[in-house]
Amino acid sequence: MTTDSQDSSPDSGPRDYRDTLFLPKTDFPMRAGLPKAEPKWIEFWDEQKLYHTLREQSEGRESYTLHDGPPYANGHIHMGTALNKILKDLINRSHQMLGLNANYVPGWDCHGLPIEWKVEEEFRAKGRGKDDVPASEFRARCREYAKGWVDIQSEEFQRLGVVGDWDNPYLTMRFESEAVICAELLKIANSGQLYRGSKPIMWSPVEQTALAEAEVEYADRRVTQIYVRFPVNYRRGKSVNVDDFDKVVSSNSNLRDDQKEQLSALQDFTETGKGMLETGGQSFATDNISIVIWTTTPWTIPANRAVSYSPSIQYGLYEITELEEVEFDLGQSIGDKLIVADDLWESVAKASFIKDSKRVTDINTNDLSDFVLDHPLRHMPGADGKYDFPIPMLEGDHVTAEAGTGFVHTAPSHGEDDFNVWMSNGDKLASLGIDPAVPLTMDDKGCYTDVMPERFEGLDVIRTSGKKRGQDGKANPEVIKALVETGNLLARAPMTLRDAHSWRSKAPVIRRATPQWFISMSKDSLRDKALAEIERTKFWPERGRNRIGTMVKDRPDWLISRQRNWGVPITLIVGPNGELHTERADADAVNAKIIEAVFHHGVDGWFNTPIEELMPENNAGWEKVSDILDVWFDSGCTHAFCLKQRDDLPDRADLYMEGSDQHRGWFQSSLMESCAVYGEAPYKGILTHGFVVDAKGLKMSKSLGNVMAPEDLIKKFGADIIRLWVSSSDVTEEIRISDEVIKTNTDSYRKLRNTLRYMIGALDGYDESEAVDYADMPALERWVLHRLHELGSDHEELVRNHDHRVIFSRLFNFCTNDLSAFYFDIRKDALYCDPLDSTRRRACRTVMNALFERLTTWLAPVLCFTMEEVWQARRPGSSVHLETFRDCPDAWQDNALAKHIETVRATREQINETIEPMRAEKVIKSSLEASVVAPTSGLAEALDALSVIIADDYANPSDPTDTLADYLIVSNAVLGEVITVSDLKETDAKKCLRSWKYFHGEGEITPRDAVAVSRLD
Template identity: 70%
Template sequence: MTDSPRAPETRDYRDTLFLPKTDFPMRAGLPKAEPEWLKQWQAMNLYAALRKRSKGRPQYCLHDGPPYANGHIHMGTALNKIHKDMVNRSHQMAGYDANYVPGWDCHGLPIEWKVEEEFRSKGRSKDDVPASEFRARCREYAQEWLDVQREEFKRLGVVGDWDNPYVTMKPESEADICAELLKIAGTGQLYRGSKPIMWSPVEQTALAEAEVEYHDKKGTQIYVRFPVRGFKYTSQTGTRPALDLASASIAIWTTTPWTIPANRAVSYSDTISYDLYEITELGDPGFPLGQAVGDRLIVADKLWDDLAKASHITSSKRLRAVEADELSAIILSHPLAGTVDSFDYPIPLLPGDHVTDDAGTGFVHTAPSHGEDDFNVWMSNTDKIEALGADSTVPMTLDDAGCYTSVVGPRFEGLDVIRTSGKKRGQDGKANAEVIKALVEAGNLLARAPITVRDAHSWRSKAPVLRRATPQWFISMSKGNLRETALAEIDKTTFYPERGRNRLRTMVEDRPDWLVSRQRAWGVPITILVDADGNLHTDRDDADAINARILAAVRKQGVDGWFDTPAENFMGGEAGWTKVTDILDVWFDSGCTHAFCLKQRDDLPDRADLYLEGSDQHRGWFQSSLLESCAVYGEAPYKAVMTDGFVVDEKGLKMSKSLGNTVSPQDIAKQFGVDILRLWVASSDVHNDLKIGKDIIQTNVDAYRKLRNTLRYLVGALDGYDAADAVSYDDMPALERWVLHQLHAITGKHKDWVANHEHRRIYSELFNFCTNDLSAFYFDIRKDALYCDPLDSTRRRACRTVMAAIFERLTTWLAPILAFTMEEVWQTRHDSSVHLEDFRNAPERWENAALAHHMDQVRSFRDSVNEAIEPLRRDKVIKSSLEARVIAPTGDLVATLDALGVSRNDVYADPTDPSDVLADYLIVSEADLAGDSVVVEDLKDSAATKCARSWKYFRGEGEITPRDAAAVAALDTQ
């Protein structure tokens, strides 16, 4: 039947129909409605109400990874916060105390830069501003953006302790961060050393791997020869011919010409086959190069052709193989020796495991101050180096600005490697060109050519970074077995998705010691005091007392308590100690959040059940938290780790303002509403890159509309319903018991999906349930009973009983996803908040697999009937399926209908209390099981009469069916 039939007969039966009634609007108006719900939640203090309701429950803790307090939130942060809120709300409604404490990361260079710009705009350089004033403005700036972001997160519907978040710049947090560092220092895991680290000349600070990103960079590749200077000793064995190295050189290849002045050795591999070649013919490159006919070069045999082609060597002859023991005896001259006095020192050949013959020459130019492998090779061969009379000290060839120091001599001193200011910031400075020029003058440049390489850039300034040896503070990965402990904890951790385990494990296995020092102003200081011999105060017997004075000062004044207090005060009046002025890596700050949030709050557990951030945090927060916690407490701070993918546009491209493909969460909230954004999160594969754009948003709008219409129908159909109208399970028709079976099945799956954070499966299951099981099947069949059965009929009351069960489950199941809409729906029938409810259980008796099997057969049969009716509808032979009579083969349907208690007779045995007949399931007026195939007949020209109330065709007296007559009579009596 249709929703509002009109009868042309003497009585207008429209007023006798029990149509759904509701004020719940079809159009959501989310952009205006959602802020009103936020006001209601604030007025009722929903967060406090949840905590009160949860008292005594088992705790579930999703620990918030702190966003950076700088700028508006973007789609990636919106995705992450919404996803967290779904996890928290789901566990809260599953019976836990899911207390969510948001946090912010407030220290670091981006804020420092912005504040520097502010002062510059007022004519004051950073050096002109007192440090305490500068830090105070950084604190104010961070607080301003923290407040902005807090409101933006609230607008997303995220429930949490917004009035008491954890903040890294609170004095008590800063003190706790210092305390964690001092604990590590007390175990001997903290040390000061000089080794190559990532250095940003633009920002003039050290960077960790987590603070760099890799981009293509145009550069120059060069082949350079290192002339043989002599032998350390004579190495002649057996019948091997003497190695004649007259006019011989070893060739290297590099893409960083500026590192040549820092060269101290050449590395080779014991596993590579090397040969001595003599040049017999040269082409004309059109510009001067150092090689000449008769020159001899030692190169990896596999790579000679590459070198010959690049160096315009058109003909050569192979003289003999050069063995590893012979290489180890060779001493080289620096390629700049002779033209620049500063480079007249011996260059040894050193074996290195990092040397390959995949590219280059099979030899690696080794500058220990600019490469980790170079440094390791150099430091493992100091005895050999010093035996040559050479200085084994790693030279400091670059200053903080990335310019050559006096170590490389007057010709290069002061030249910049990259430009640190102006429009050409990040491009090559003067160093590369001058080094190449000097190599040409020395006659040792074999070849040069442009090249594009993928190299490290600062993710803040976007400028290239350099590898530079400087004195820094490190946390050892080996002392205290930190690496082994971390790897063991990774094995104990659950990962969503599982591939995250290998990613994090590989990073921890391969990472160097943790560089924790930065040379900036805005951050938590490294609260270590050092004496003239380099001893740390944490090694003293009275370290605890010193630490207590340090922490008291920081807790009282914040970081200024360290910087503004004389060292003697901390040392109990003892002189001769110096405070470290470096600040901590901000990843150390955030890595300590478990210590100063989870372990400090009585309403949170010491360890988190889950950390949930973007997949880039395997090298960031997941790892820094793991290492800090393992270094101090010997365990991971989390039991599980889950990752979100990155947000891209509909074409899968990274969002950027230059491409004009950015999508703002604020704009979506204003145009469509946050629940559309939340639906997008729930419907997406969050562990991979998530696409978003106009078409994808519209798809979610359409899906939302279908869900809303389903819920609106439920609300309207339940108008006036209360528990007194309920029908017991045993008295329900099979169709209602089948719906309860479906609810039971979903309940079991939903419980598992909540535990494993599978919100996409939850959404998909509920959406399909609403559209396929309810709207297209159950509601479609039961419209007639709801609208036309006598008010007190068992079938109608059973339908509304089941609808009430559906309502309570759908609204609670969907509440973590559509937080605003489900509150609106719930409050059409309740005075409380849906978010204070728990998920409903399903009685075991609702499970009925046999009934479900029979109903599947009926649905399949119904589909075949609809396929037969559709051509008649399409050809306009009939307008409504109620105009049809269906004749169908018996098959197994008789037994199925009998099992379901569905009559094959079209006439209700008791019109005052009708029970299901086959025609009801098919939504036709008559159905007969006979014949060999499905046949559809048009009833309009038959002896049947169209009911003026239900529009069913029937055979008998009067203008309405006996069932409709009974309903009208009962209504008239009332």
């Protein structure tokens, strides 16, 4: 076909057709320049009042509430907090665009020891010790310090693109929040679930405060392990030393007459006056028989009150027959008899330099229960008679034969298991004349009290200051020295173990019995309520259910008191006999005054208000509690002072989402507090993410030099790259980040941006009037819509299940593989060269418009800045984040068509594999120079179903329909038995000066191109 446009005079030469092509046109830049561009979009959102506009737009919609777990108001954000906040923003934006009302209220945890420490340092730098600063001034500075970091972190989170109520976040230190926290505590006290008790708790000598399990981390520590002998004194009911028996009877005024008679009947003395031990059907003198224990805390030996055993362990009596030759004195001699678990005897003998021994007899555990031992420090110099009490044998479920000796040295003031087994044996202790009260053997600094002999009094377990802070103090060496002096130290050796440390000071913590405030896990069935709520809760991933469930099942009563300054006070008034004001008839009135004082003046309202104002009547002998609350109780109440107090939020959250460590932290404290007061969990679902690590899987650490700061990445790459990293990661596991990971995400971003930029350019000037109905579209366009339907069919389900990695992976692969590498590649010719009004060109732009609306909104939660830029390129003035996800009509689904397209794609890949070597050898430069024979098998049926013709040219150049050559991006294609590629340059075919296709016929350009040019001219 020849037209006037193809005429050219010999003098003028060929026409330049570049200005006749319909090339993509856009101002959308190829280079993102995110570090400079993103702040402008934040300004745009501020101008648009995006958060408030979303709330107005969402009025009346179903709510979706992700309740923010409060970060700590201290220090700049790091990659872990960046990941956390971005993931929350992904969830909120996605649910908002589902058509829900996803109102996000950020919050901060503002009380606690780290802030208190920083403020103490400030005052010390000015020459003022903590005791020199009035408490109210100190707390005011803590409040000011926390507020400063709230402002800084707020800006940092917003720079990441996180949308929320930043003008009105919740803060645990707001007066109204502190008042609600106090009110929640008083509700628990009113119900009788709160009590004061003395039991071993985690105690930090460095910080001089009690710690919750969630405030403890575990790290390697070098300790001294020791094996210690507890000499057997007598066996009850068989034989007893006269002097010891007299002490038992005379010192125990609490024994009933019948118990004293029972003890008297047990006297059975040998002629020598030494006790005899009958066990295993044999009798042995007690002066060389000992129970052996093993411990890694020598400093607890002075606090020993019993030895525990297990009836499920087989014990034996071993006699030492030969010792190793060593250059120091041993605490054992040939002929000594030691009672040890059979399974552990070899390890005990090796550690104790015992070269040979003989097993004398079995030790029946029924016999063990009657053994009474001497304290190993009883006869040490300077004992002051303070270890003359009997040491009973107590059965304990916590005793195993996995390590040690099969016996557990029991210090009820320093171990939870020790405390429990001690308290559960009250009757047995009474029968031995033992006071069951747990002695307070350590003071706040971790030093021995005057309960101990003067020799030990004041010795520290952990150094609390100086360069050696956190290292062993003087207690361990002195105790070991005393054990050597008594001959009861069998062995000692250094070892490394995982030990509890304060996550704040990084110093070791100890177990210490001290009066504290607890919430009972059994009172009012709190544990059972919590476990039932865990079963009702949905978990992502599901393994979180077992994790938190096991913790709740095994957790002790909740220790809620701390001995510090900066926190919400325990607003209880205690009477002269230990009774609480909540038990009084006027409790409601007193509570109301307390809450009112805190509401108007914050925590100072409690500390500064005289008791006479809070309790006007009958206040003689009553005292206010000076302890503050565990900060986990503060954060556990966020549902009460945020969700339940705000009119724009529901009482219960749809989701709590934090790191996996919060199963023992915020998830659990919130569950406990809410169940204690309201009988239900404050959440319907829990999502946990892993921790950020480097490329080798190592934790981020300044000392390792592997820290990557969000601020640095934003300055270099932009926040959208960090958001892309979050979206493309499996957040349920450890999340790796490194330069290589960032590079990978940057490359992915570039590919996505180019895809979207191409789409914007191709849609230049698009108007709905050129849209083509689905039924009139070519097969290739209907396939794209089918793929959109596939992506959209379970998109909502993936959003509701927070599977953003799958969402992003599918979208990325669709953009790069289905669109850029296939659909756009094929359709470039039609877009650039078809007549403007051709059906397939208009259909292509119709589909691209559908792609634009869906891809931009689907990707908006991920690349919130870039998708705003993309949206504004075509829809200026209105934010993409005010849009909702577009549906994908079921009419678009066509599985049969998709199957045929895949057949064509497979053939295309085969053809490309054949063409590529020719291109590499420079036989051809472009696939359009190729003439192809494609395999008939399977392809002919697909082409027929797709209405794709096999022809050298279009049947109708004015409205071309697809040919096989178009799909293969070659100039000529036919069907045959074997794939063949030939070079059209070697034939009489001509290269079209406009579309670069090779064709046979007259003129400079193909008939299709001639029609397009003619109409343009």
